[in-house]
Amino acid sequence: MFEDVIGEVQKAVENSRHWAEKGWPVSFGPRNIAVNTLKEAEALPRTSAIRPEAVNYWKQARLTGNDAGDWGEKAIAALGAGNIKGAADALYFSQYLEKPFTEFSRTWQPLYDAFLARFRPN
Structure with a gap:
């Protein structure tokens, strides 16, 4: 019954575990120097003020x-057990953790909103 949702959550898990590698546009310092991944950040010279x-x-x-x-993953386990409230709680916390990066990461908030629209738990 929840296979499609479990698949979406699995994709979100995989995506969020690679945020630092895949990255997104972000700039640092007064000159707004783009450093879009952890690899790029670590490649900056050690003397760089923004490193x-x-x-x-x-x-x-x-x-x-x-x-x-x-x-x-806790949401996936809850869905596997048929526990919609447990899944909603776990997805809530995922989107809560994402808040500082939501503008760029766009992973958990849209999934949580879609989940609530479909399975609004009481």
């Missing part, structure tokens, strides 16, 4: 994406 900021940002994106993915 610490960019590396920190992308490491935080990686940690947050992995944490959100962990909660996505």
